[in-house]
Amino acid sequence: MKRFSVLLILIITLVCVPAYAALNLELTQGINAALPIAIIPFANEQANADGDQSITQIVTHDLQNSGQFRVEAPGMMTEQPTTLDQVDNEYWRKKNVDDVLIGQVKSLGNQQYRVSFQLVSTVDAAAKTTLLNLSFDAPRSGLRALAHHMSDLIYQQLTGARGVFSTKVAYVLVQRRRHQPTKYTLEVSDIDGFNPRALLVSTQPLMSPTWSPDGNSLAYVSFEGHQASIYLQNIATAQRQKLTQYPGINGAPAFSPDGKQLALVLTLTGNPKIYTYSLDTGKLMRITNGYSIDTEPAWAKDGKSLLFTSNRGGSPQIYRYYFDAGKIDRVTFDGNYNARASFMPNDQGIIMMHRETGLFGIARENLDSGEVDVLAQTGSDESPSLSPNGKMVIYATQYGGRGVLALVSTDGRVKLRLPAREGSVREPAWSPYLN
Incomplete structure (x- = not known):
């Protein structure tokens, strides 16, 4: 041998x-029954992680490349909420999107950032259900790792299995x-x-x-x-x-x-x-x-x-x-x-x-x-x-x-x-x- x-x-x-x-990941085959999710660019997301990708781009690639999710294309979204009160369940139901990820990035100075995000279920047209509502502080050099951690949390919340993006x-x-x-x-x-x-x-x-x-x-x-x-x-x-x-x-x-x-x-x-x-x-x-x-x-x-x-x-x-x-x-x-x-x-x-x-x-x-x-x-x-x-x-x-x-x-x-x-x-x- x-x-x-x-x-x-x-x-x-x-x-x-x-x-x-x-x-470089390249998805060659996914599943037909992928979970529909919209990932909205975070408010004030000027800081890029290593590799010149934003936090939402990294999370998008993670979930999309898992094959378990159908991520709504940004160009197909006429609404891009950044806060919970801006999420319109009726709009997302018409687009057959079950969950929406929104978030905010705040600079704390000295290359430190606070990243807050909410995962919102839009399945019930009459009421919003917040599945995740979390906030993390990280240096710019740690934003990619933080994005992978967020992907792990979202993956586990929506599939029941622990994520492996980290x-x-x-x-x-x-x-x-x-x-x-x-x-x-x-x-x-x-x-x-x-x-x-x-x-x-x-x-x-x-x-x-x-x-x-x-x-x-x-x-x-x-x-x-x-x-x-x-x-x-x-x-x-x-x-x-x-x-x-x-x-x-x-x-x-x-x-x-x-x-x-x-x-x-x-x-x-x-x-x-x-x-x-x-x-x-x-x-x-x-x-x-x-x-x-x-x-x-x-x-x-x-x-x-x-x-x-x-x-x-x-x-x-x-x-x-x-x-x-x-x-x-x-x-x-x-x-x-x-x-x-x-x-x-x-x-x-x-x-x-x-x-x-x-x-x-x-x-x-x-x-x-x-x-x-x-x-x-x-x-x-x-x-x-x-x-x-x-x-x-x-x-x-x-x-x-x-x-x-x-x-x-x-x-x-x-x-x-x-x-x-x-x-x-x-x-x-x-x-x-x-x-």
Whole structure:
């Protein structure tokens, strides 16, 4: 498997500089029954957030790109209220708009702002219902983060599910340069692609980034020193430490739900096997045995079992190891290739890379029924990573001759693409909730 290829190593340099490529969301498919909402430009909204977008533009893009909302086009609104008493329910009912977002921005001086907003339901033509009425103070540099937080609140109020607009994504950017070594950059950005930050730049491969449960650190594989090693790196400080450098493969790290252990892949006895590694003591415990290739571990939310990929049945399939009983069950039977599985939030389903008709795609399997639903299938889809609310999957694919990231909802009805401006993007990892 390509993640286990041993390659020559040069020097890795720690950096904390702006990234060399940014990502842009592009909605390619939404749902028919999207929730209708009007987002009115806020009063006195002169201050732009980083990226030259206003607060209402950021909130609009967040909700629109979730695929769950139909945002009324500004040019179609002859009324643009900025206070509650200006909201005309009858007008919005005629436009089939159920909810209206209004707000105000007030400068407090010294690049500080107070942002107040109200989410108003217009479903009842006879009465206005204020669903949210909140106010926040933030510096200009924090307006983008505040806008994402507002989107999270609105999303949860109207859908019942927690929003993920304030989360992050880690990924590896690969830039192939003429007459120069290929450059690999481990980056973290907002989920909409803004605020990218390079944590590590190398002329040798970086792979398998994975988030700690508290969102403070990443574990990943680096090939520096002519040897695959697993590192742990603090995102805020960029400080890192080498965790493992055993002979052969050191790969596929995955944090336990309590953050105290990593599941990982080593070749201490020949073929790749699953181990657990204590972050406190460094103690290893072997999980799988035999002559098969076992890789890509992923923990259940209760920490009592692991998914992993194995060819012990002939082709790559998903298996589940139970810690208490020490037993292993096969999980997948549909398709001739299933890999990179992870549990959905309730542990009743999994998301995985899937191939059945010759094309690689992203699929969901119900663990009770065994039913498999293909969510996306372009032939080059890989490395799925689930959002913390279980509603979306980010994955790597090919578009326009380069590697890009894409998103699909776990019901398959919403699709987005995040094309890179430079280089190819791979190995995405969606962060946990960060607040």
